[in-house]
Amino acid sequence: xxxxxxxxxxxxxxxxxxxxxxxxxxxxxxxxxxxxxxxxxxxxxxxxxxxxxxxxxxxxxxxxxxxxxxxxxxxxxxxxxxxxxxxxxxxxxxxxxxxxxxxxxxxxxxxxxxxxxxxxxxxxxxxxxxxxxxxxxxxxxxxxxxxxxxxxxxxxxxxxxxxxxxxxxxxxxxxxxxxxxxxxxxxxxxxxxxxxxxxxxxxxxxxxxxxxxxxxxxxxxxxxxxxxxxxxxxxxxxxxxxxxxxxxxxxxxxxxxxxxxxxxxxxxxxxxxxxxxxxxxxxxxxxxxxxxxxxxxxxxxxxxxxxxxxxxxxxxxxxxxxxxxxxxx
Amino acid sequence: xxxxxxxxxxxxxxxxxxxxxxxxxxxxxxxxxxxxxxxxxxxxxxxxxxxxxxxxxxxxxxxxxxxxxxxxxxxxxxxxxxxxxxxxxxxxxxxxxxxxxxxxxxxxxxxxxxxxxxxxxxxxxxxxxxxxxxxxxxxxxxxxxxxxxxxxxxxxxxxxxxxxxxxxxxxxxxxxxxxxxxxxxxxxxxxxxxxxxxxxxxxxxxxxxxxxxxxxxxxxxxxxxxxxxxxxxxxxxxxxxxxxxxxxxxxxxxxxxxxxxxxxxxxxxxxxxxxxxxxxxxxxxxxxxxxxxxxxxxxxxxxxxxxxxxxxxxxxxxxxxxxxxxxxxxxxxxxxxxxxxxxxxxxxxxxxxxxxxxxxxxxxxxxxxxxxxxxxxxxxxxxxxxxxxxxxxxxxxxxxxxxxxxxxxxxxxxxxxxxxxxxxxxxxxxxxxxxxxxxxxxxxxxxxxxxxxxxxxxxxxxxxxxxxxxxxxxxxxxxxxxxxxxxxxxxxxxxxxxxxxxxxxxxxxxxxxxxxxxxxxxxxxxxxxxxxxxxxxxxxxxxxxxxxxxxxxxxxxxxxxxxxxxxxxxxxxxxxxxxxxxxxxxxxxxxxxxxxxxxxxxxxxxxxxxxxxxxxxxxxxxxxxxxxxxxxxxxxxxxxx
Numbered sequence: 001x002x003x004x005x006x007x008x009x010x011x012x013x014x015x016x017x018x019x020x021x022x023x024x025x026x027x028x029x030x031x032x033x034x035x036x037x038x039x040x041x042x043x044x045x046x047x048x049x050x051x052x053x054x055x056x057x058x059x060x061x062x063x064x065x066x067x068x069x070x071x072x073x074x075x076x077x078x079x080x081x082x083x084x085x086x087x088x089x090x091x092x093x094x095x096x097x098x099x100x101x102x103x104x105x106x107x108x109x110x111x112x113x114x115x116x117x118x119x120x121x122x123x124x125x126x127x128x129x130x131x132x133x134x135x136x137x138x139x140x141x142x143x144x145x146x147x148x149x150x151x152x153x154x155x156x157x158x159x160x161x162x163x164x165x166x167x168x169x170x171x172x173x174x175x176x177x178x179x180x181x182x183x184x185x186x187x188x189x190x191x192x193x194x195x196x197x198x199x200x201x202x203x204x205x206x207x208x209x210x211x212x213x214x215x216x217x218x219x220x221x222x223x224x225x226x227x228x229x230x231x232x233x234x235x236x237x238x239x240x241x242x243x244x245x246x247x248x249x250x251x252x253x254x255x256x257x258x259x260x261x262x263x264x265x266x267x268x269x270x271x272x273x274x275x276x277x278x279x280x281x282x283x284x285x286x287x288x289x290x291x292x293x294x295x296x297x298x299x300x301x302x303x304x305x306x307x308x309x310x311x312x313x314x315x316x317x318x319x320x321x322x323x324x325x326x327x328x329x
Numbered sequence: 330x331x332x333x334x335x336x337x338x339x340x341x342x343x344x345x346x347x348x349x350x351x352x353x354x355x356x357x358x359x360x361x362x363x364x365x366x367x368x369x370x371x372x373x374x375x376x377x378x379x380x381x382x383x384x385x386x387x388x389x390x391x392x393x394x395x396x397x398x399x400x401x402x403x404x405x406x407x408x409x410x411x412x413x414x415x416x417x418x419x420x421x422x423x424x425x426x427x428x429x430x431x432x433x434x435x436x437x438x439x440x441x442x443x444x445x446x447x448x449x450x451x452x453x454x455x456x457x458x459x460x461x462x463x464x465x466x467x468x469x470x471x472x473x474x475x476x477x478x479x480x481x482x483x484x485x486x487x488x489x490x491x492x493x494x495x496x497x498x499x500x501x502x503x504x505x506x507x508x509x510x511x512x513x514x515x516x517x518x519x520x521x522x523x524x525x526x527x528x529x530x531x532x533x534x535x536x537x538x539x540x541x542x543x544x545x546x547x548x549x550x551x552x553x554x555x556x557x558x559x560x561x562x563x564x565x566x567x568x569x570x571x572x573x574x575x576x577x578x579x580x581x582x583x584x585x586x587x588x589x590x591x592x593x594x595x596x597x598x599x600x601x602x603x604x605x606x607x608x609x610x611x612x613x614x615x616x617x618x619x620x621x622x623x624x625x626x627x628x629x630x631x632x633x634x635x636x637x638x639x640x641x642x643x644x645x646x647x648x649x650x651x652x653x654x655x656x657x658x659x660x661x662x663x664x665x666x667x668x669x670x671x672x673x674x675x676x677x678x679x680x681x682x683x684x685x686x687x688x689x690x691x692x693x694x695x696x697x698x699x700x701x702x703x704x705x706x707x708x709x710x711x712x713x714x715x716x717x718x719x720x721x722x723x724x725x726x727x728x729x730x731x732x733x734x735x736x737x738x739x740x741x742x743x744x745x746x747x748x749x750x751x752x753x754x755x756x757x758x759x760x761x762x763x764x765x766x767x768x769x770x771x772x773x774x775x776x777x778x779x780x781x782x783x784x785x786x787x788x789x790x791x792x793x794x795x796x797x798x799x800x801x802x803x804x805x806x807x808x809x810x811x812x813x814x815x816x817x818x819x820x821x822x823x824x825x826x827x828x829x830x831x832x833x834x835x836x837x838x839x840x841x842x843x844x845x846x847x848x849x850x851x852x853x854x855x856x857x858x859x860x861x862x863x864x865x866x867x868x869x870x871x872x873x874x875x876x877x878x879x880x881x882x883x884x885x886x887x888x889x890x891x892x893x894x895x896x897x898x899x900x901x902x903x904x905x906x907x908x909x910x911x912x913x914x915x916x917x918x919x920x921x922x923x924x925x926x927x928x929x930x931x932x933x934x935x936x937x938x939x940x941x942x943x944x945x946x947x948x949x950x951x952x953x954x955x956x957x958x959x960x961x962x963x964x965x966x967x968x969x970x
Contacts, residue, residue, distance in 0.1 A: 133481070159481060162472040166489055169552060172481035189570040190552040191582075191589045263566040267574040 026058050028227055032083040033064040033072045035090075038256035039264070040272035041181065041212070042066075042085070043249045044107075048238020050252050057230040065260050072215075076101060082220055083231055087211045088292070088300050089140050089309075095319055096310035100218040104323045105232040106292035107239075110279045111209045112180040113144055115200040116187060121174045123198050126152040126205075132174035135161030141177060143303040144202040144209055151205065165190070181275035185268055209300045211279075213292065221321050229323040236290055243277045246270065292320045336667075337660030344656055345649065352645050356638070363634050368608070371630055372595045375610035375623060378538070379593070382546065383612050383621050386534060390487075390526070390616035393427050394504050397522040398485065400433065401508040404522065411440070415449045415460070421524070422451040422458060429453055429527040430497045432463055434470055435520035436480075446470065452497045452525065468495040475503040476521050483507055483518065487617035489550050490528055490565060500565065501525045502550075502617065532557040532564075535621070541629040543603055551618045553585050559602055572601060588613070588620035600624050666695050670702060682710045730765035730793070737766050737796050740803055742773060745938070753846045756783065757937045758964035759945070761908075767960035768795025768837075769906045770803050777812045779847050782819075785904040785964050786839035786858065789880070798835045802827065802881070806841065816841045816854035820881065820889040824856070827882035836882035840904055849898065849968050854891040856881045861904040862926065864933050866897060870926045873902075901937065901967040903929055908961035912948045920951050937965040 034042040045063065048054055054061040064081055066072060072084035073094050085107070086094070094101055115134070117123035123132065126148070134149075134156045136142045142158075149156055159173050165183050168176035169190055178184045180201070188194065202208060214232060221228050242249035250269055257264040280289065287293070294316050301313040334342075400417065409417075414433055421431050430452030440447035446464025453459075463470055470476045479486045485506040492500050503523045510519045531548065535557040538546030548556040553568035563572065569585035572578075584596060593612040600607045607624040614621065628635070669687040676684045686703040689696045738760075745757055758771045768788030776782050784806055788795040802823070809822040819841055827837065840861060842853035853873065857880035860872045878889045896902060905925070912920040928947050932940045941963050948961065 159477075160472055162474065162477060164474050164489075166474045166552065167478055167481060170478050170482060170486065172478045189568045189574065190554075191568070191570055191586050193586075265567050265571045265575070267571045 027055065027060040028058060028224075029060045029062070030054075030083065030227065030231065031062040031064055031081045032231075033070060033075050033081040034066045034085045035072045035087070035212070036066045037260060037262050038063075038065055038253065039262075040250070040253045040269040040276060043242045043253050043269075043273050043276065044239030045085075045235055046238075046252050046256055047242045047249050048234050051238065051241060053237050053241070054231070054234045057234040059227070059230055059234060065256070067260070073099070073101075076215065076217060079217075083214055083216050085212045086215050087140065087209075088213055088297070089143065089209060089304060091213060091215050092297075092301050092304055092314060092319070093140070093310055095314045096304075096312060101215045102218045102221050102318070103213045103215055103292055103320045104221060104228045105235070105290040106210055106213040106296070106320075107235075107290065108211045108213070108276075108279045109287045109289075109296075110203050110282050111144065111201075111207070111211060112182075112275065112279055113141065113202055113209070113211075114178050114180050114184065115145060115148070115175050115202075116168075116178045116184060117175045117198045117200075118168075118171075118192070119196055119198055121171070123174060126154065126200065128198075129154050129156055129175055131155060131157075133157045133159050133172070134175040135159050135167055135173035135177055137161050137177050139307070139309060143300075143307050143309070144207045145177065146307065147207050147303060148200070148202060148205055151207075181272040181279070182268075185271040189265075189268070207299075207303075208296065209303065210292070210296050218318075225321070225323070228321065232290055232323045239276075239280060242273065243281075246273055249273055288324065290324045291322065336664050337657065340660045341653065341656050345653060348649065348652060352649075356641060356645065359641075360634070360638055363637075364631065367630060367634060371608055371625055372610070375595060375608065375625055376593075376612075378540075379610045379612040379621055379623055382534065382538060382623075383614055386531065386621070387614055387616050389427050389530075390504075390614065393425070393524050393526055394485070394616060396421055396425060396428060397431065397504055397506040397524045400431075400522045401485075401506040404433065404508045404519070405510065411447075411449070418449055418451045419458070419460070422453060425524075427526060427530075428524045429499070429501060430525040431523060433520060433522050434463060434476055436518065437471065439519050448520075450496065454498060463496060465495075475505050475523055479505040479507045479521055480518050487551075487619075489552055489554060490556050492565070493525070497525050500528045502528060504617075528556060538623055540623060540625050542626070543600070543605065543629065544607070544623065544625050545602065546621060546623040549585070549588060549620050549622070551589055553589050556619065576601070584609070584611070587611070588622065589618070591618060591620075597627075598624070600626065662691075663695055666690070666699060670695075670699055674702065677706060677709075682706055682713070727765070733793065733796060734762070734765040737762075737800065740800060741771060747773065748775075751846065752969060754781070754844070754969055755937050755967045756781075756965070757941055758785075758962070759941055760960065760962045761945075761957065762960045763908070763957045764792050766793055766796035767791060768799050769908065769960035769962040770799045770837075771904075771962055771964050772803060772806060773964075773966075774807070774810075776810060776814075776843065779845055780812075781844045781846055782810045782841065783844065783904070783964065783966060784839060784841040785861075785906060785962055786837050786856075787906040787908075787960070787962070788837045789835050791960070794833065794835065798837060798882075802837045802839070806839075810841070810843075815891055816843055816852055817876075817889040817891040820854045820856050820878065821887075824881040824887060824889065825885055828885035831882050834883075836880040838880045842902075844896070844966065846968075849896040849900075850893060851896055851902070852891050852893045854878060854889050856889060859905060859907055859910065861902055862929060863894070863896070864901040864903060864929055866899045868930055868933055870929050870933075896966075896968050898968045898970050901933065901940075901965060903940075904964040904966075906960060906962040908957070908959035909944065909948065909963060911959060912952050912961070913958060914951055914953050914955055920948055924951070937967050940965055 032045065034045060038046055049061055049063055064070065072081065072086060075081040076084045077099050088106065091101060091103055122128055136145050136158050161167060161177055165176055165186055167173050214235065216228060250266055250273060253269050254264060254266055297316050297320065304310045305313055418431050418433060422428055430450060432448050432450040434448035437445050448463035448470060450461050450463045451458055475488045485504065488503040488505065490500060490502045503525045505521045505523045507518045507521050509516045535546045535548050545559045547558040549569050550556055553570050554565060555563045555567055555569065558564055570582050573581035573585060587594060588611050591613040595608060595610050598607055598609040606627045608627060609622055609624050611620055611622040666687055673684055673686050686699055686706060689699045741760060747756060756773055760769050760771060768791055770786045771784065773781060773783035786802060788798045788802065805823045805826050810819045820839065838858035839856040840858040842851050844851045855876045856878040860875050863871050863873055873894065874892055876890050876892050879887055910920055910922050910925055928944055932943045935943060944963060
């Protein structure tokens with residue numbers, strides 16, 4: 001929050017005051033942290049902020065930029081942020097650790113985590129991975145691949161994968177972990193063509209672990225469920241606006257990345273935004289936006305439990321607070 | 330369209346279009362070939378430039394590579410204390426100007442069973458040699474590319490360019506060499522020896538590449554990441570492929586793929602700096618597999634040829650206009666007198682032959698034509714003058730001949746029937762001269778109450794002389810045939826008079842008969858004339874027996890003799906001149922006596938006037954439009970009941 005923002009807020013307040021004094025008084029001060037840097041993965045929230053959609057829903061929002069130094073779970077627990085986005089698996093883990101957070105909206109319906117291999121290494125089907133080196137990230141990212149390896153009864157050598165895909169590009173591993181909206185595109189933009197790659201999307205193998213969702217402390221929800229609903233709806237509206245106006249959304253994303261001094265390419269952010277739309281609104285229309293389905297929840301929780309990342313599965317009804325009514329989509 | 334245009338227009342159009350075509354072909358060919366030569370030279374130069382630059386970089390990189398390679402093999406064969414290692418590293422970083430930093434990073438617990446990380450690191454940060462131990466919660470080097478990739482690949486590797494946070498703290502690239510130890514008989518990776526190079530000097534080398542005005546060099550890494558480029562915002566941020574994606578340029582992506590796959594080439598490309606069409610040379614670094622590209626802007630390469638071409642085009646245009654002016658001038662000099670001549674000729678055609686032809690200025694074809702027209706005009710004028718004179722003379726002669734014709738026809742009996750009060754016979758005659766006046770004659774008259782003298786003759790020759798001789802003959806016959814004289818006496822007498830003074834040696838054939846209308850007896854004398862035909866009542870046609878006389882006017886003393894015959898009532902005597910039997914058709918056939926006899930037999934029962942017109946009609950049909958060459962005369966005499 002710089003001086004500029006304060007001035008802008010003041011001007012905005014003045015503007016709104018002239019229109020509706022009552023509404024101005026109703027604005028609730030709220031802070032929000034996405035789980036990572038302000039890339040297109042969070043375009044909807046930043047756009048809703050930029051377009052004044054949160055204000056429209058009575059929220060005076062502050063977005064705390066996420067990143068490696070700002071773990072959202074900490075900020076939520078300590079009350080420094082009212083809302084945060086987390087992966088569903090992370091959310092369950094935190095809840096299982098006894099921190100009373102609730103999911104008020106599951107934004108991504110599909111898992112973007114995938115495995116990718118070069119066709120030149122002879123991998124076309126899951127079976128071809130036998131005897132190969134597979135690059136995997138940290139524990140949370142290993143649940144799906146490990147289940148996949150088990151499902152196909154594969155004998156692979158797991159190599160810890162860093163944040164870069166260079167190990168894969170130099171053939172240090174045969175199979176790499178990738179986020180569809182991020183590393184996969186990095187691979188493409190390192191000169192490999194899609195037809196030279198074999199991809200394995202976990203959601204196609206019955207291992208769909210939905211990722212980003214919106215979380216808050218249970219007490220916050222209990223105190224002001226209306227605020228939670230308003231936040232979710234404003235966020236969804238921001239996303240829908242972004243999908244309809246991708247250029248505007250990308251302008252916002254690039255602006256915020258620049259503010260955080262994070263090098264970024266617009267084509268990469270565009271790819272990410274396009275994939276967000278695919279993940280948030282999958283072709284299967286039966287999945288309502290912002291809803292967490294019990295089967296997805298239990299699949300993820302079981303996975304965590306089997307990998308020893310949680311001891312007990314938290315109760316679904318206490319974990320998820322549906323903030324969408326049935327007629328909303 | 331073209332047909333309606335003038336000579337000048339056609340000349341201009343055809344000459345100028347051919348000139349333009351020739352010029353365009355020559356110009357185009359010249360342009361293409363010179364362009365090709367320039368491009369070929371540029372390609373050679375560009376490849377040399379790329380090769381020289383690549384060699385320069387590779388030489389440095391290769392010298393850098395030697396250091397960790399030597400260290401790695403040294404480490405493999407002997408054990409060292411931490412102090413020894415630190416001293417070695419320190420010496421390397423101090424002594425090698427190209428090396429920014431170096432470390433020997435060990436596998437977890439490999440150097441010391443108590444410490445997870447062991448990686449002493451020297452670097453020249455801020456111009457000073459700094460020492461630090463790498464590794465820690467925020468710098469897990471086992472999972473960093475510079476460590477992990479060579480370890481997994483088990484061979485030395487140049488890293489991608491990276492900003493080493495928590496290490497060198499600059500933009501660098503690292504050459505990492507894994508080293509090994511034998512553990513229970515197996516060769517295992519114990520760690521990685523590295524040498525870092527600052528990318529600043531690399532960027533300096535590349536940015537020192539100056540090509541013409543706006544050409545430039547750039548370097549991409551093995552992943553296509555842009556390492557140096559005139560556009561600073563691309564460096565380390567974009568790859569060649571993200572640039573291609575942003576520009577929707579599939580070709581650029583393909584070129585990028587060739588570059589990172591170690592290919593070299595020379596290709597046309599659009600500069601992303603200024604969008605100029607350029608030639609790009611690219612070649613790989615043999616050490617790191619990165620690729621150097623250098624752009625040569627086409628317009629700048631072609632500056633000389635472009636200015637040359639501009640001058641050539643300007644010269645061409647000047648020549649074009651000069652040619653245009655000259656053609657217009659020449660065409661004008663041809664067509665102007667022609668147009669003047671055409672106007673004069675139109676006036677002449679309208680009859681004005683007094684108009685002067687335009688003055689002749691040149692001795693070319695147009696001058697000659699004008700001369701010819703002038704000559705034609707005066708000839709025409711002269712000719713018309715003469716023609717007018719001749720026509721007047723001819724008209725006068727024709728008028729006189731007409732009068733002569735009328736006179737000649739006037740001396741022939743022309744009223745039929747001539748003797749309406751004498752029912753004993755019918756007589757009819759006709760004469761058709763071939764020219765205005767002719768040499769045929771006929772006549773009939775009563776010598777006394779019962780004797781009808783009739784005669785048909787033919788003067789030799791035609792025209793005026795013949796007609797004059799005919800008139801003389803007619804007059805002589807009329808005067809000599811006096812009452813009671815037999816035919817031979819009449820002919821003797823006429824012959825003597827005609828022969829007497831006949832300098833032009835003309836003669837006349839003559840048949841003269843005297844009919845006693847009471848008895849039908851005819852005494853006759855034939856002076857060399859065609860014997861007449863008698864058409865008997867039964868239809869037989871007979872020639873009258875000849876009397877053996879010759880034409881009159883030839884022999885003064887020729888003794889003519891006469892014969893007699895009797896015409897019965899209903900019998901017809903047909904007299905004619907040779908104009909009848911010698912009428913000719915196109916095939917030079919004569920009408921002949923046979924045809925005449927046939928026709929007479931056919932017409933025997935017709936009234937005599939119709940017989941004559943029937944024969945005449947037959948002759949006309951026979952001659953098929955051929956003009957009449959001789960006078961035609963026919964006379965018919967028929968006794969009635």
